[in-house]
Amino acid sequence: MNNDLATWLVANFLNAFEVLGVLAFALSGLIEAKRKGLDIVGVAMVTAATAFGGGTLRDILLNRRPLFWVEHDWWIWVIIGLTVAALLFLRSSHLEITERAMKWPDAIGLGVFAASGTQIALDLGKSAIVAVIMGVLTAIIGGVLRDLFTNQLPRAFSDQEPYAAVAFVGGWFVVLANSLGLPSMWSVAFGGAIIITLRVLVIALKWRVPSWRK
């Protein structure tokens, strides 16, 4: 009974965190697209690509269908709604504040996407390293598409801030949890929590990835 309650709580936490994560990714796409002067169609497209690009590439690489946004198609309306709301209410002066505030839910998105991407690949019988890489791609490709569409160097590849690296490390904890026999959902919760914690530490303590010799 107690166990059922715990499972129910984790499931609901994961669902809520997933919604938060997708919204955070979507908003980061929206803000960047607006800043680069895209029109509302471009903003909607970049917002959608940022939110769903990573999971879509993962599913194409693993040949899974239907895609997330094809199955849960109400998300398309959420993206359209966000874009219209931004058109009506978002002024340029809001952008910077919104972006800084976004860093925290974005960490949640990173954790949920990377951990669930890793788990999905493990459930399909992929090897540990492949699963971890699938988790990393799930978490970062949305942002990479956002940066390609707005004609910039991908931030995840160039800002020296551990982001993909955090997803990579956390993925191994998902693998560990699976090898210890934890059920999928708990493994995702465990790995996701570690990623979110690490990412919050990265932001708070301004950690950087090792840099190059000159």
Add this chain to the structure above:
Amino acid sequence: MNNDLATWLVANFLNAFEVLGVLAFALSGLIEAKRKGLDIVGVAMVTAATAFGGGTLRDILLNRRPLFWVEHDWWIWVIIGLTVAALLFLRSSHLEITERAMKWPDAIGLGVFAASGTQIALDLGKSAIVAVIMGVLTAIIGGVLRDLFTNQLPRAFSDQEPYAAVAFVGGWFVVLANSLGLPSMWSVAFGGAIIITLRVLVIALKWRVPSWRK
């Protein structure tokens, strides 16, 4: 008998329009690639990506095979032929004239691609909003690839001109036609005609999408 004639006419119109549409998309890729100084290999690749990129992405997302240009592989020779012809005959001074003249067949491409993309997704049992988005992607991704390969902001995302928006609106007429029980081909013709008409109005009357607050 009369009905057969009408069906035959629509089928031939659609075929002819499809050829016109693919050619218009291909030429827009060719012109942009030449303008940005790509060499003939680059021009051939960007021409092909502009013509077939949208349909290819749609088919990957929906997991349909064979791809259009794999099944109708003589199109590859058309692209190569266009590139060689451009090498022999196209001077820089021709580019601007050609581009303006392209706007009209491009509207045909937009209509045919968006309407048929929507119909293909509906025929696979996808929901209305997913089908409409597939139509939009079919119509615009070719141009987006053209702009990525030539290192520009995607025009469909930034020029304030309703293009994807027209495909989006027209897609719903394809959905409507299907829900009224029209056969696939007639639905495509109906939705395509609406998209082409809207797009011609957009160009003629210089309509713009709603713009952002400062």
Add this chain to the structure above:
Amino acid sequence: MNNDLATWLVANFLNAFEVLGVLAFALSGLIEAKRKGLDIVGVAMVTAATAFGGGTLRDILLNRRPLFWVEHDWWIWVIIGLTVAALLFLRSSHLEITERAMKWPDAIGLGVFAASGTQIALDLGKSAIVAVIMGVLTAIIGGVLRDLFTNQLPRAFSDQEPYAAVAFVGGWFVVLANSLGLPSMWSVAFGGAIIITLRVLVIALKWRVPSWRK
């Protein structure tokens, strides 16, 4: 017996050449990513995309799974190892020398990737022109992704040096070998050898693709 020996030699040559080719592609990604100031995560990602992007796109277009790097997942560790080694040992002053030295193994990569990409498509029953194009895509898309991620015009599309063109010509020799009844492996070796030879001539004699009229 003699025949077995020859087969064994060709198989081992092809394997060794494939390893050399992937490494050359990976290093070209690594060098470009480092030069553009990406951080180590970005360098690892661009290195992987350059090495595996072409084959991955080919397999997505042809709907083949598992992907090369999913099946041979130790290659992921090679990429990570290369990146860490570059972090420890590669100085900026090494870049230019390394890049010039890379041109020769890169020619091997071009030959092996284009010839094997063509053969894979032929084995799946695709037509000659589709197979040749699949070979070209296998050979060039990695480099195109490298250039997109580092925000440059794709070099394969713009540097006037026959690269994709060499892959295109060589692909037809793979088709010819197949139509003469040669086994797959020999066709790949034959076509690959022609591509490598042509590419070496291109570099040595500074051949250029035909250029545009002004």
